[in-house]
Amino acid sequence: MTSQSAATPALPADQATVRRSNLALVLGRLREAGPRSRADLATETKLNKATVSSLVAELTTRGLVRETGIRSDGAVGRPARILAVDGATVGTLGLEANADYVAAHGTDLAGRVLVNRRDSVDLMGASADQALGRLTSLAADSLDAMAAAGARVAGIGVAIPGLVDAADGTVLFAPNLGWRNVPVAARLASALRLDPAIGVLVDNDANLSALAEYRLGSEAGTADLVYLTGEVGVGGGVLVDGRLLRGSAGFGGEVGHMAVDPASGVLCGCGRIGCWETKVGLAALVRQAMPDSPYRIGAPVRDPEDRVAEILERARAGDPRTLNTLEEIGRWLGIGASILVNIVNPKAIVLGGYFVPLWLYLVDAAERELARHAIAPVGGAAGYLNGAAGEAARQVRMVPSALGFTAAVRGGAAVAIDAVFADPTRVDGDRSRVDTSAHHQESEVAV
Amino acid sequence: MTSQSAATPALPADQATVRRSNLALVLGRLREAGPRSRADLATETKLNKATVSSLVAELTTRGLVRETGIRSDGAVGRPARILAVDGATVGTLGLEANADYVAAHGTDLAGRVLVNRRDSVDLMGASADQALGRLTSLAADSLDAMAAAGARVAGIGVAIPGLVDAADGTVLFAPNLGWRNVPVAARLASALRLDPAIGVLVDNDANLSALAEYRLGSEAGTADLVYLTGEVGVGGGVLVDGRLLRGSAGFGGEVGHMAVDPASGVLCGCGRIGCWETKVGLAALVRQAMPDSPYRIGAPVRDPEDRVAEILERARAGDPRTLNTLEEIGRWLGIGASILVNIVNPKAIVLGGYFVPLWLYLVDAAERELARHAIAPVGGAAGYLNGAAGEAARQVRMVPSALGFTAAVRGGAAVAIDAVFADPTRVDGDRSRVDTSAHHQESEVAV
Numbered sequence: 001m002t003s004q005s006a007a008t009p010a011l012p013a014d015q016a017t018v019r020r021s022n023l024a025l026v027l028g029r030l031r032e033a034g035p036r037s038r039a040d041l042a043t044e045t046k047l048n049k050a051t052v053s054s055l056v057a058e059l060t061t062r063g064l065v066r067e068t069g070i071r072s073d074g075a076v077g078r079p080a081r082i083l084a085v086d087g088a089t090v091g092t093l094g095l096e097a098n099a100d101y102v103a104a105h106g107t108d109l110a111g112r113v114l115v116n117r118r119d120s121v122d123l124m125g126a127s128a129d130q131a132l133g134r135l136t137s138l139a140a141d142s143l144d145a146m147a148a149a150g151a152r153v154a155g156i157g158v159a160i161p162g163l164v165d166a167a168d169g170t171v172l173f174a175p176n177l178g179w180r181n182v183p184v185a186a187r188l189a190s191a192l193r194l195d196p197a198i199g200v201l202v203d204n205d206a207n208l209s210a211l212a213e214y215r216l217g218s219e220a221g222t223a224d225l226v227y228l229t230g231e232v233g234v235g236g237g238v239l240v241d242g243r244l245l246r247g248s249a250g251f252g253g254e255v256g257h258m259a260v261d262p263a264s265g266v267l268c269g270c271g272r273i274g275c276w277e278t279k280v281g282l283a284a285l286v287r288q289a290m291p292d293s294p295y296r297i298g299a300p301v302r303d304p305e306d307r308v309a310e311i312l313e314r315a316r317a318g319d320p321r322t323l324n325t326l327e328e329i330g331r332w333l334g335i336g337a338s339i340l341v342n343i344v345n346p347k348a349i350v351l352g353g354y355f356v357p358l359w360l361y362l363v364d365a366a367e368r369e370l371a372r373h374a375i376a377p378v379g380g381a382a383g384y385l386n387g388a389a390g391e392a393a394r395q396v397r398m399v400p401s402a403l404g405f406t407a408a409v410r411g412g413a414a415v416a417i418d419a420v421f422a423d424p425t426r427v428d429g430d431r432s433r434v435d436t437s438a439h440h441q442e443s444e445v446a447v
Numbered sequence: 448m449t450s451q452s453a454a455t456p457a458l459p460a461d462q463a464t465v466r467r468s469n470l471a472l473v474l475g476r477l478r479e480a481g482p483r484s485r486a487d488l489a490t491e492t493k494l495n496k497a498t499v500s501s502l503v504a505e506l507t508t509r510g511l512v513r514e515t516g517i518r519s520d521g522a523v524g525r526p527a528r529i530l531a532v533d534g535a536t537v538g539t540l541g542l543e544a545n546a547d548y549v550a551a552h553g554t555d556l557a558g559r560v561l562v563n564r565r566d567s568v569d570l571m572g573a574s575a576d577q578a579l580g581r582l583t584s585l586a587a588d589s590l591d592a593m594a595a596a597g598a599r600v601a602g603i604g605v606a607i608p609g610l611v612d613a614a615d616g617t618v619l620f621a622p623n624l625g626w627r628n629v630p631v632a633a634r635l636a637s638a639l640r641l642d643p644a645i646g647v648l649v650d651n652d653a654n655l656s657a658l659a660e661y662r663l664g665s666e667a668g669t670a671d672l673v674y675l676t677g678e679v680g681v682g683g684g685v686l687v688d689g690r691l692l693r694g695s696a697g698f699g700g701e702v703g704h705m706a707v708d709p710a711s712g713v714l715c716g717c718g719r720i721g722c723w724e725t726k727v728g729l730a731a732l733v734r735q736a737m738p739d740s741p742y743r744i745g746a747p748v749r750d751p752e753d754r755v756a757e758i759l760e761r762a763r764a765g766d767p768r769t770l771n772t773l774e775e776i777g778r779w780l781g782i783g784a785s786i787l788v789n790i791v792n793p794k795a796i797v798l799g800g801y802f803v804p805l806w807l808y809l810v811d812a813a814e815r816e817l818a819r820h821a822i823a824p825v826g827g828a829a830g831y832l833n834g835a836a837g838e839a840a841r842q843v844r845m846v847p848s849a850l851g852f853t854a855a856v857r858g859g860a861a862v863a864i865d866a867v868f869a870d871p872t873r874v875d876g877d878r879s880r881v882d883t884s885a886h887h888q889e890s891e892v893a894v
Contacts, residue, residue, distance in 0.1 A: 163822070224695035238790065240692060247792020248671035249841040251823040254789040259782050259820040260707075272820055335706050342701040343685065343790055345694020373706040373719055375610070376698040394696040 022047060023424040026055045027064055030085050031421060035068055037080035056083060062427045063089040063152065064109070064420075085109060090427050091151035092420065093142055094412025095188075096159040096205060097135050099124045099176040099232040104142040105409035108151045109417060115142040118405065124232070128179045136191040143192070154420045154427040155198060157412030158184055159205040161233045165250060169202040172250075175270045176233045197426055201415050205229055206253060207244050208411030209403070210237025213350045215414050218402040224346045227407065228255065228337075230353030233269070234277045238344055245344070256281065260336055279332035282354050285311065289325040305405070308354045315361050323361065330362035334369025341374040341396050352401040359400040366398060469494060470871040473502045474511055477532050478868060482515055484527035503530060509874045510536040510599065511556075511867075532556060537874050538598035539867065540589055541859025542635075543606040543652060544582050546571045546623040546679040551589040552856035555598045556864060562589040565852065571679070575626045583638040590639070601867045601874040602645060604859030605631055606652035608680045612697060616649040619697075622717045623680045644873050648862055652676055653700060654691050655858030656850070657684025660797045662861050665849040671793045674854065675702065675784075677800030680716065681724045685791055692791070703728065707783055726779035729801050732758065736772040752852070755801045762808050770808070777809035781816025788821040788843050799848040806847040813845060 087110025106115035162174025169185025236255030379395035534557025553562035609621025616632025683702030
């Protein structure tokens with residue numbers, strides 16, 4: 001996914017690979033261990049000092065490393081120049097297309113948020129071309145905004161609610177978008193006229209959200225977790241020991257389509273019967289709680305947060321239909337979560353999307369059913385009642401996401417940042433090559 | 448888990464670790480790449496020739512390597528002596544305690560079967576002490592038989608249908624045995640007076656069966672598979688990319704307790720309601736198909752194969768109750784399998800225990816429900832009808848185990864062999880120290 005960049009003379013393939021690996025080693029050390037001198041880096045990476053100096057020079061040219069000061073700690077010899085990751089001039093962009101919105105989230109390498117935007121749009125009623133046009137337009141605006149903030153974009157990560165071939169960036173099937181075999185990475189790269197060095201990674205929205213929670217959320221550092229998207233679709237991102245469980249053919253984590261009630265006869269958006277999504281998806285919630293306001297394809301577009309706000313209002317007012325619906329959804333949330341726990345045994349189940357604002361009305365039934373059916377002991381409210389303190393390390397907990405609707409786009413930006421740290425040559429060494437005008441021109445054609 | 452053995456002089460901890468690692472490197476190379484010379488090994492492992500010679504000498508003393516001949520291929524210099532793994536004098540033993548039997552399977556490193564035995568016994572009605580006594584007695588007989596066949600036992604792997612802390616060999620909870628917190632590894636080592644170098648590994652029976660299928664069964668080499676134990680309990684061993692999915696606290700793979708029908712009100716052996724085991728476990732089969740012959744604790748012990756043979760006979764005779772029961776069990780087998788597939792997406796689901804002899808009567812309903820509810824395309828009979836040829840690589844299939852009831856004990860022997868290859872110092876260098884008489888003496892006390 002990388003091209004020959006301006007900063008590096010052509011090298012034989014093997015040497016180029018070694019060079020990339022060494023650039024990543026030095027940059028990664030600075031990321032993990034913090035600012036330090038060239039001599040420190042040489043000692044710690046076991047590379048010789050001349051090599052480290054050459055690597056640092058290249059990383060500096062690429063805008064990834066800068067000198068932050070001089071350390072004179074009384075040691076013999078001249079004071080050492082201290083190096084640090086230069087987060088300010090390189091950034092990545094997360095994008096998301098979902099049933100009823102497109103979103104973008106851009107950060108620089110230091111984590112400063114440069115773009116954070118979500119536009120309501122009915123993609124369930126749009127063609128894949130129209131949807132990609134909207135996404136391209138949002139991406140172009142975002143790239144402009146990031147360029148204006150002084151950050152060159154070195155990678156893009158795109159979240160899609162569906163089955164994705166992550167290896168080539170193609171969406172195989174996204175039922176709630178109506179997409180089949182859409183080469184999203186190639187289409188975006190072309191429409192945005194991206195430099196080939198700027199990789200476009202595409203992954204399932206729940207997978208990217210799970211990674212975002214592991215990196216940034218309240219469960220940062222929890223390497224065994226399941227993220228559930230509470231939207232029109234209910235997807236799952238399953239992290240086992242910090243790695244995504246994709247399965248033998250990429251169909252792992254399709255938790256919304258667990259057959260939790262095949263006898264119900266209720267048809268899912270995927271065409272199957274009795275899927276978990278028919279019990280706990282946003283459409284099920286709206287259908288049951290707001291029969292006067294059907295949530296269907298072709299209905300006037302409404303932001304899901306507006307609908308959720310209305311349901312929340314009704315719940316606070318004590319509306320019996322709303323409260324019964326939320327109790328029933330909480331119950332099925334706990335039953336489905338218990339199945340996940342009995343197979344995967346994560347440390348935490350992180351609930352995203354609409355589950356977050358309504359969690360107060362879901363938690364009791366959800367934790368009760370989880371504790372009733374899970375083999376692992378359950379933490380949270382149920383755990384406080386039942387569990388001994390020493391059991392805490394074995395407990396599984398359900399927690400609402402602190403990242404809310406932004407988890408997937410943040411995850412997209414995060415995987416793109418990881419790609420830069422894994423291969424610093426993704427960042428072009430010639431800063432003059434950023435051309436923001438091209439993005440908009442092409443995106444307008446694409447829409 | 449290793450002790451200072453007679454063949455190695457005391458070394459500082461770091462040096463001993465390096466030595467063990469180098470022994471494993473040389474032995475592993477011979478295992479994977481086949482017979483070769485010391486010079487070949489030096490080239491391939493990047494160790495110097497003197498070190499390789501010393502390592503080979505130690506491995507030979509430990510009975511793990513032998514010279515098989517001389518290669519004189521016309522090259523300059525004297526002919527090279529060819530080395531190979533010496534499989535004949537070192538073996539491992541797999542053991543299993545299950546609800547209604549104990550079993551043993553002993554092999555040497557070359558895979559020659561030295562012991563293969565299963566004794567019917569009602570462990571559901573026995574105390575943990577009684578059960579361990581039976582297992583110890585069987586182990587002692589097996590160790591004697593292996594010694595008589597000229598193989599010293601270098602490790603034991605024990606399969607238990609329950610939650611196991613594999614790190615210290617303790618069974619935390621085995622509902623169908625009635626065990627809680629039983630330190631099986633320590634109890635067996637003590638009762639059998641094992642040399643501390645002989646590691647006793649304990650793991651869940653489904654986990655060990657999954658490993659056996661991956662190593663030895665018809666799915667050998669399939670790194671993403673789920674093994675289901677079709678016994679009184681229904682356990683799952685989940686392999687993801689060749690590694691067992693244990694979960695954050697060891698509760699992974701408890702698939703028999705997925706809440707597939709919580710509204711049913713049917714109580715499981717674990718105390719929960721609506722578990723998959725209440726739909727597809729052997730007790731459910733017997734209860735529904737043979738109401739005249741209840742399967743309960745305290746009933747006269749009957750070998751499960753006898754019961755299964757009787758059901759098979761009734762099915763062949765066209766008995767409607769039996770056929771309806773098998774159809775219903777096949778249906779629930781497919782529904783539960785579809786849930787596993789939608790979360791984990793294995794390449795194969797391998798069915799063990801009673802599912803194997805009755806597969807012909809289960810397969811149609813099972814594959815139909817799996818294809819109806821799984822996102823991944825389904826192979827097997829359903830796949831032949833629906834799937835395009837090019838889809839084969841993405842398909843998931845259900846297959847009956849070719850290892851049958853022996854999968855778990857074979858897995859136990861296999862993990863013990865892996866432990867020897869990972870640390871060859873587990874095999875004592877002083878062959879005179881094998882004392883078979885001690886085993887029996889102590890085992891008789893323990894019973």
